[in-house]
Amino acid sequence: MDTIFALASAQGKAGVSVIRISGPQAFAAGQSLCGDLPDARQTAVRILKDRDGEVIDQALVLVFEKGKSFTGEPVVEFQTHGSPAVIRRVLAALGQLPDCRMSEAGEFTRRAFDNGCLDLAQAEGLADLIDAETEAQRQQAMRSLSGEFGDLVAVWRERLVRAAALLEASIDFADEEVPVDVTPEVTELLDLVEADIRKQIDGISISERIRDGFEVAIVGRPNVGKSTLLNALAGRDAAITSDIAGTTRDVIEVRMELAGLPVTLLDTAGLRETEDQIEALGVARARDRAEAADLRVFLVEPGADPEIEPRKTDIVAVTKADLNPVEHFSISPKYGQGIDILVEKIGDVLSQKAQRAGVATRERHRMAMNASLSHLATSRVWVQDGQGGYDIAAEELRLAIRSLNSLVGEVDVEELLGEIFSRFCVGK
Numbered sequence: 001m002d003t004i005f006a007l008a009s010a011q012g013k014a015g016v017s018v019i020r021i022s023g024p025q026a027f028a029a030g031q032s033l034c035g036d037l038p039d040a041r042q043t044a045v046r047i048l049k050d051r052d053g054e055v056i057d058q059a060l061v062l063v064f065e066k067g068k069s070f071t072g073e074p075v076v077e078f079q080t081h082g083s084p085a086v087i088r089r090v091l092a093a094l095g096q097l098p099d100c101r102m103s104e105a106g107e108f109t110r111r112a113f114d115n116g117c118l119d120l121a122q123a124e125g126l127a128d129l130i131d132a133e134t135e136a137q138r139q140q141a142m143r144s145l146s147g148e149f150g151d152l153v154a155v156w157r158e159r160l161v162r163a164a165a166l167l168e169a170s171i172d173f174a175d176e177e178v179p180v181d182v183t184p185e186v187t188e189l190l191d192l193v194e195a196d197i198r199k200q201i202d203g204i205s206i207s208e209r210i211r212d213g214f215e216v217a218i219v220g221r222p223n224v225g226k227s228t229l230l231n232a233l234a235g236r237d238a239a240i241t242s243d244i245a246g247t248t249r250d251v252i253e254v255r256m257e258l259a260g261l262p263v264t265l266l267d268t269a270g271l272r273e274t275e276d277q278i279e280a281l282g283v284a285r286a287r288d289r290a291e292a293a294d295l296r297v298f299l300v301e302p303g304a305d306p307e308i309e310p311r312k313t314d315i316v317a318v319t320k321a322d323l324n325p326v327e328h329f330s331i332s333p334k335y336g337q338g339i340d341i342l343v344e345k346i347g348d349v350l351s352q353k354a355q356r357a358g359v360a361t362r363e364r365h366r367m368a369m370n371a372s373l374s375h376l377a378t379s380r381v382w383v384q385d386g387q388g389g390y391d392i393a394a395e396e397l398r399l400a401i402r403s404l405n406s407l408v409g410e411v412d413v414e415e416l417l418g419e420i421f422s423r424f425c426v427g428k
Contacts, residue, residue, distance in 0.1 A: 001073075001111070003029055004103035005094045007087055014082030019090050021076045022069065022108060025099050030061065030076035032097055033090070037076065040065040048078065050093045057086045071108055072115030105425060113409065120409025121149040124362065128211060130425075135260035136354055140210050140361065149359040150408045152200075156193045157401055160376075163189040164397040167383070167390040186383050186393075190376055197369045203358030204366050209294060210357055213255060213262035214350050217290040220299035221307060225319045229299065229333035230254060230267040233343070259347030261354060266293060295349055297342070299331075313349050317342060360407075368406050375400035 003023030009016070021029050030037050033056075034046035040063050048056040060079040069075035080086050094100055109126060112118045118126070125144025132138040143149075166182040218226045234254045252267040268286030290296050290308060298306040299319040310316055317338070318330035329345075331338030360369065379396035382389030 003100045004107055004111075005029070005091070005100060006103040006108070007091065008077070008108075009082075012082075013084060017080050017082040017087055019078045019080060019087070019094075020108065021078075021094065021100075022071045022073045022103075022111065023100075024074065025097075026074040026076045027063070029094060029097050029100050030063070030078075033078075033093055034059070034061055037061060037063050039063070041068060048080070048090060048093075050089065051096060056089045056093065057081055057083075070117065071111040072117045073111060119147065119150045121153075121359075121365075121407060122147055123409075125149075128361070134257045134262045136210050137262060140207060140357065143359050144361060149365075152196070152359060153404050153407050156196060157404055159189045159193050160397050160401050160404075164394045164401075167394040167397070170387060171390050171394075181387075182390075183383055183386075187380070190380055190383075194373060194376055197373055200358040200360040201366055201369050201373075203356050204360050204362070206353055206357040207359075207361040208363075210261065210354055211361060213264045214295065214353070215264050215266060215289075215293040216295045216297060216346060216350075217266040217268055217286075217293035218297050218299065219268055219286070219290045219306070219308060220319070221301070221304075224299040224301060225333040226299055227252070227267050229297075229319075229331070229339075230265055232333050232336060232339055233265055258343060259351050261347070261350050263346075263350065266290075294353065295346065297346065302330075313353075315342070315345050315349070365407060368403050372400045372403040375403065 001023055003021065003025040005019065005021040007017060008020040009018040027037060032051070033048045038044035038046075038061055043060055043062050046059060046061045048059050050056055057080045059081075062077040062079070064070075064075040064077075066072070066074050078090060080090060091102070095102065109118070109123055113120065113123050122145050125141050125146075129138065129141035129145055132141050163186045166186055170182050218229055220226050230252065234256060254265045254267075256263055256265065266289055268289060287308070296308070296310065296314045298308075298310055298314060298316045300306055300316060301320070302318055306316060316329070320330075320332060320334075329338070329341070331342055333339070360366070375396045379393040379400065382393035382396065
């Protein structure tokens with residue numbers, strides 16, 4: 001492989017910038033700029049010079065031996081002053097060295113995957129961690145990066161390998177140590193794996209919401225204070241407010257963090273019958289977005305009922321509490337009364353939903369697990385058919401295992417790798 005290098009920290013002016021070199025000539029490249037390198041996994045301050053001997057900067061230098069670095073290759077890192085001019089000069093000096101080139105997007109992580117330092121699910125978790133903006137996103141990404149999903153897949157694979165071995169032993173070896181009827185044990189193993197897989201599939205939609213954001217729709221009739229509530233929650237004038245009914249015609253979205261979760265608040269058009277075609281389109285869109293939202297907050301006048309039947313987890317609040325105090329939960333978006341309680345209620349509902357998230361987080365995970373379930377179902381049918389169906393059942397188990405292996409990148413994922421690793425920035 002070529003030796004690659006790149007700025008590993010963010011672009012722009014900073015106190016410190018990190019430039020990473022990885023590959024078979026990493027040590028030689030490092031020595032060409034700073035002379036002698038510190039011992040492996042040690043740090044030292046060195047003067048960086050170009051090939052003409054001109055001083056570029058003073059940097060902290062770190063060295064990682066092969067097998068001890070993020071990529072699994074020999075790695076040298078320069079922690080330089082974060083001047084754009086310094087960074088350009090260091091990268092230019094490295095680019096003049098033989099067998100060294102600037103890395104492509106995600107190439108460091110791709111090498112970590114190719115060298116067995118990360119499985120594919122961990123690499124995806126790393127991408128999510130870099131993109132994480134909320135505490136829940138960070139926690140979910142760390143679960144993936146820690147290898148929790150890969151460990152779970154390994155357990156499933158071990159059980160299916162055991163089941164396949166029992167079936168094949170019954171076919172090929174008729175000695176006393178092999179039970180005559182392995183159907184009960186094989187069926188039990190299939191039950192355990194299927195239950196675990198279905199649990200992970202059920203949690204994917206919540207995992208996707210944690211990564212991409214929950215949608216909370218504010219719903220109600222015109223002039224109940226929906227836009228005022230959105231502005232109060234957002235802490236800015238995100239929506240136009242007016243005493244004129246039907247001011248909001250389209251869905252207004254504001255992204256924010258609530259209870260450590262990413263949330264997109266939706267201010268929708270007031271629900272009412274109208275002859276205004278533009279407003280009618282807004283009302284129809286409001287109903288559609290409210291139906292698809294993870295949570296609806298209904299604002300109603302005292303004594304009125306919601307225009308749409310609330311779900312069990314939806315929140316109903318009586319609005320304009322400053323004018324019409326009621327015993328039911330009420331708020332006043334205009335004066336902030338009850339807003340803190342509303343935020344707490346929203347956070348509680350979404351936090352309960354988030355608890356159902358699994359370690360599988362992507363649509364490709366869902367597809368691979370569904371494919372595995374399909375093969376397991378076919379295998380189960382042939383197992384129940386008796387010893388005459390064991391050979392077909394064993395083959396279906398091998399196909400199920402193959403689908404599970406694709407989750408961690410062991411088979412059939414070459415076409416996915418370019419797309420996955422291209423999401424990373426250059427330098428990661």
